[in-house]
């Protein structure tokens with residue numbers, strides 16, 4: 001694949017269209033086809049993708065946007081950047097995704113308070129597993145909420161054969177290198193079936209352009225996927241479809257086989273498929289988690305704690321009123337550990353990691 005990527009990069013450089021080159025349009029078309037939606041609007045990163053989709057649907061000051069408490073900062077950061085208020089909801093300990101009962105309670109509380117306009121949910125496909133969109137759609141409909149996917153980690157995930165990126169009003173994806181489909185820097189995209197909103201996002205990502213770049217009809221941002229990154233993604237997308245996604249699933253299955261007897265392995269509900277951005281296990285307490293992490297580090301095995309702090313506890317979000325308790329999010333921050341996973345990891349490497357953990 002490396003030779004193919006090198007060739008694609010050199011071709012892109014030779015064509016001298018470093019911005020908006022043909023590779024960008026071609027990639028958008030093939031990604032939209034794969035996900036099964038009408039539009040893919042590429043942009044500079046996943047954070048901008050969330051911001052663009054919220055902005056296109058007119059979310060802003062006075063609105064409440066419901067987000068999980070256990071996620072990367074960018075989910076709620078993008079909400080706050082629109083002027084809306086992120087309302088943190090608890091998550092499930094076994095799937096790591098938003099808990100629909102906690103969401104329902106938070107929506108009721110916001111409505112009863114009369115302070116904010118309950119407007120939208122941004123569900124996160126944590127570690128690659130789609131959030132429970134069938135149940136979330138019911139709540140969204142009941143309360144007249146927009147439903148968005150923060151699928152930064154979720155490209156390739158599925159529910160009942162329907163691909164991540166096609167649920168709700170729109171979905172934001174990240175192409176950060178560590179994501180299931182990653183480029184060689186930053187990149188992102190929004191997927192939607194809504195043609196009018198896709199046009200607004202194409203305008204917003206280019207300084208709110210109108211008919212052309214120098215006629216500006218709204219205030220936007222500057223957020224483009226570079227042609228070189230699109231060229232790299234075209235090659236990597238082929239590998240992703242042909243072998244990498246399947247290899248990730250096999251690696252996760254092998255981890256689960258090795259670890260299921262003693263540990264809390266990730267739970268994948270029936271009819272759901274994860275794209276395994278991370279393979280994350282849960283310990284009974286923080287000291288055990290930290291001990292295992294130290295032992296793995298001593299053997300040169302890198303692990304990560306995604307995430308060490310609930311969003312509602314972040315200094316930047318202190319000013320926002322809390323409408324829900326999030327005990328599971330707190331527990332997860334103390335007890336999760338993400339193990340090494342990528343499409344080229346071998347069973348021997350997985351067995352070595354599992355052996356060390358199973359010795360505890």
Ligand SMILES: Cc1ncc(COP(=O)(O)O)c(C=O)c1O
Pocket residue numbers: 045046047048071072074075124150152153174175176186187188
């Ligand atoms: C859940 C989630 N949302 C949003 C983002 C932001 O994506 P990016 O880094 O491409 O801006 C990330 C990236 O780590 C993420 O994991």
